[in-house]
């Protein structure tokens with residue numbers, strides 16, 4: 637069984653593939669959705685036939701999400717709290733909610749990014765032999 641099963645003959649460049657993945661689209665053709673639910677990738681792209689079910693991103697996406705969200709939320713929180721503008725009660729509700737919302741937005745894109753890189757490079761993480 638061939639490793640590359642796509643109906644598209646020419647593979648996109650790495651930058652284009654990653655940009656398509658960040659838009660939550662198929663890295664190969666960019667036309668169809670990469671996920672069938674919040675974090676579950678499609679088995680294969682309905683447009684180009686590229687298979688994604690065998691690619692596992694494991695813990696990379698949550699780690700990347702924590703890295704990004706932490707670097708946005710923590711400095712913002714420290715700056716706002718140091719200025720003393722917000723009452724502590726408001727901050728106790730706002731910052732966890734902001735971190736949860738931002739994490740929810742970043743996590744699928746982080747998974748798509750990792751998945752796009754693994755797909756492009758045929759890197760370990762692919763369970764296909």
Ligand SMILES: [Zn+2]
Nearest residue numbers: 662665681684
């Ligand atoms: Zn496709």
